Amino acid sequence: MESNSLTVARRYVDAVSAKDFAAVARLFADDIVWHQPGDNAVSGTYSGAAAVGEMLAAQMTATEGTFELQLTGAPMVNGTLVAMPIHFSAKRVGSEMSMDGVDVVRVDGDKIAEVWLFSADQQTENAFWGAG
Numbered sequence: 001m002e003s004n005s006l007t008v009a010r011r012y013v014d015a016v017s018a019k020d021f022a023a024v025a026r027l028f029a030d031d032i033v034w035h036q037p038g039d040n041a042v043s044g045t046y047s048g049a050a051a052v053g054e055m056l057a058a059q060m061t062a063t064e065g066t067f068e069l070q071l072t073g074a075p076m077v078n079g080t081l082v083a084m085p086i087h088f089s090a091k092r093v094g095s096e097m098s099m100d101g102v103d104v105v106r107v108d109g110d111k112i113a114e115v116w117l118f119s120a121d122q123q124t125e126n127a128f129w130g131a132g
Helices: 004-016 023-028 051-061 122-129
Strands: 028-036 044-047 068-071 076-078 081-092 093-107 111-119
Touching: 004 023, 004 068, 004 076, 004 081, 004 093, 004 111, 023 028, 023 051, 028 051, 044 051, 093 122, 111 122
Parallel strands: 028 111
Antiparallel strands: 028 044, 068 081, 076 081, 081 093, 093 111
16 A cells, blocks of 8 residues: 555656646645755745745746656655655756756655755756856
8 A cells, every 4th residue: 555655745746747836736735845956046945835836936937848857766755755766857048957866755644844856967957047
């Protein structure tokens, strides 16, 4: 039987992959904390569903909807934490990126309470998003 944490994490990946950001937003706890890696225009820790939603919307606007995310392996569960190997890519004027990463989510009940993202090539991702 699949754990609740895994079920919520799969819903998140499916919604992001489908670019269904209304469904993504419904998965977030009101007090979600999102840890965006790197040293770039979108890096930092975002607190609250509204702040996370604004950051994700800014990413989608900057990439004109080209952001893609795919699960590349089996999610790994440790209690309320789920680590998911992913591949992500996006294009924006004059730049593109495509790399592997790991998304880690902490699930509380049926909501995502915290997110940590890891990029295989942070320097390239920093260059893609531009200076912070």
